[in-house]
Amino acid sequence: MTSQTYKTLNQWWDFRLKLYGEGIFTGLLTSFVIVCFRFSLEKAELFRTKVFLFAQTKNHGVLVLWFIALILIGFLLGKLTQWEPLASGSGIPQVKGVLLGKIKTNWLSVLIVKFWGGLLAIGAGLSLGREGPSVQIGAAVGQGMSRLLGRLRIEERYLITCGASAGLATAFNAPLAGVIFALEELHKNFSPLVLTSAMVSSLTADFISQQFFGQKPIFSFHNLPVLPLNYYLYLIVLGLMMGAFGVFFNYSLIKISNLYKKIKYLPKTLIPLIPLAFAGILGLVLPEVLGGGHKIIESLIQNIFSFKVLLLLLAVKFLFTMASYGSGVPGGIFLPLLVIGALAGKIYGIAITHYLSADPMFLNNFIVLAMAAYFTAIVKAPVTGSILITEMTGSFNHLLPLITVSMTAYFVCDLLKSEPIYETLLGRLLPAKGKLDSASEKGNKVLLEIAVSLGSKVAGKKIRDLIWPYHCLIVGIKRGNSEIIPTGDTVLFPGDYLIVLSNQDKMPEVRESLTKMCSECSKFLNESDSSNP
Known part of the structure; x- marks a missing residue:
């Protein structure tokens, strides 16, 4: 047995004993970085809201300065993604590629660009979420820890997974979803080592997150009644509709991305100016669609919007999300797609209440159920979607309808032969970016x-x-x-x-x-x- 082979085997068995401690430490480091990211985003979004409030008081000077700032942000985003292309977009396809050994990344440059790029893009109002950047930032923290400690590549994969799970857990206060996401989406199998290491990392990260943001769930669905069994026909119809809508989301996202690539009159570094121009205009006429859209869901719970306004918000949020993500700037789609699903669920609930005499007390149930179904239809991870929505709403009383509607949507996606969006994005990424240098890795x-x-x-x-x-x-x-x-x-x-x-x-x-x-x-x-x- 060669010395390299002996070292690999010997360190592998030793590493398993140290995995718990390193998983906790990875979760700890990741949580502090993502807490800073979330806190900075909250301040940026608060500042953006104040800017448009000033603009509505006819203070045109502030508005001019804001559009100049958007131009500068667009230029910076273009330069950042040019410097580190693997930090563009959601980041989850890149993490999957690294774990599969098909992509090689520089963890430090990814960490820097993803943090500041995500902050600029989402803070400026683009319809993007913090969860994709949080997952990739966490993965970069795990990879950096592995490199600094001189760990083997197989060990590095576990630490990357720990960081990614901790990132999602911190972004949404959802530690179980972080673990299930690692098993169902990143690794596609149930591994005891992945489970235990991701679990300790996610729990550690969630504990730290709750010290800063409290123990409340992300969404405040208080006293949500359990859906009766005679409503499950409505539930299945909702799953069928959201499944088809999710397939359309994936199709549209790829088409818009292709359209951006065909633009010849703008350099690639100035492409972010297109969605940012939309963000500036929408901030004046429909500010609700800016950013991830967390406030939209809170407003849906309080029944603020009329039916026509809901239809308008659904159409604009969908199109703006396409324009934002398709441009390739750093930012995820988790939260925007959940918002789109929530809007569709609210519209569906109002429709069956008005035309089929369904009880209005279950109206908010369809918001929650549509979010899970839409997530499943796009990502094709039904267990992650069900657990994520459960943790985000703070109630475990709705697992049966959540899984039912998710599996219905999943069935529609399979029937229509729709690929998971992150698999599709990874496939588009591989021919162009960051493949492994075989020569440099040959002896390991x-x-x-x-x-x-x-x-x-x-x-x-x-x-x-x-x-x-x-x-x-x-x-x-x-x-x-x-x-x-x-x-x-x-x-x-x-x-x-x-x-x-x-x-x-x-x-x-x-x-x-x-x-x-x-x-x-x-x-x-x-x-x-x-x-x-």
């Missing part, structure tokens, strides 16, 4: 952890009877609390976790091949292929 060894799923090609078979990818070696199997040193006669079972040694430069290909072999549908696909000559 990494360890992968791959879950064996029920019904996979490898389940129930001996190791020697399977054709494994080149450039990998199975060095361990974790089965429950037991750790097995494999031989050729070792039989693999569903629920096993394969510990696989590979070269760093071959890691993306090896991971992709092993994931296909161990996924739950691989056996079915293999049998299907063999039956069709």
Whole structure:
């Protein structure tokens, strides 16, 4: 065994004992950074509100100064994203790419650009959310901690996951959603190590966040009644509608992004001026759509808007979100899409109340349910969506209707063959940005952890009877609390976790091949292929 291989294996087993402590420390560091980010955003949004209040008093000088400031902000955003392209957009696709080994990032430049770029873009009024930047900032903190401590790349992936989970937990006061997001969206499998490390990191981050922002949920849905079973038909119809609407959101977002790329009369560094010009105008005529839109949801709870105004807000918020995110400036889509979902849910609730004689006391239920369904339709993460909305509203009494409406929306997306938005964005990102430099990574060894799923090609078979990818070696199997040193006669079972040694430069290909072999549908696909000559 070479010294590099021995070092990799030896540090891997030692690292597992230190993972809890490093997860807590990562959550601690991430929470302080995101608390500063949230606090700065609140001050920026308060300042923006005061500017437009002055403008409404015919103080044209303030308005002129604000539009000049928007031009400067647009120029700065263009320069920042040119300096660090991987800090543009949501940041979640970039984190997924890093975890898959398909993207290489500079954690410090990403951290700086994402923090200040997100603050400028959202603070200026673009329809973007803080959660995407929070996830990527947290991931950068975890990666930076790994690099400063000299950790292995496999260890780095866990710390990146810890930081990303802590970032989401701090952004929304939702520690469970941060953990489930790591499992369902970032890793796409249930790993005990990911679960435990992300859990301690998210809980630590949420504890620190609550010291600054209090223990209240993000949205104040007080005394929300439990939806009766005879209303579940309305619920399923809502899920069908939100599923189709989510597919349209994903389609529109990609189309708008393509339109921005076709613009020839403006340099790329000045593209942010387009949505910022809309932000300046909308601030005068419809300021409710500026920023993430948290206040819109609070207003929906209080029944402030008329039906026609709700339709107007839905249309403008949707279009403005497309224009804002499509420009490529730093900022997420979590909160804007939740606001769009809430507006659609309110409109749906009013419609069935007026035309189908539904009880008005359940009107706010449809706001919450539509948010979960819309999130699921766009991201295709139903468990994360249900848990996130549950934590954001502060009530666990609505899990059954939340999961029901989410799975209905998910079914529609599958039926329409819609890809998860972050998968689509990652696919568009890879050809152009930050791929791994294979030559620089060729001598390094990494360890992968791959879950064996029920019904996979490898389940129930001996190791020697399977054709494994080149450039990998199975060095361990974790089965429950037991750790097995494999031989050729070792039989693999569903629920096993394969510990696989590979070269760093071959890691993306090896991971992709092993994931296909161990996924739950691989056996079915293999049998299907063999039956069709």
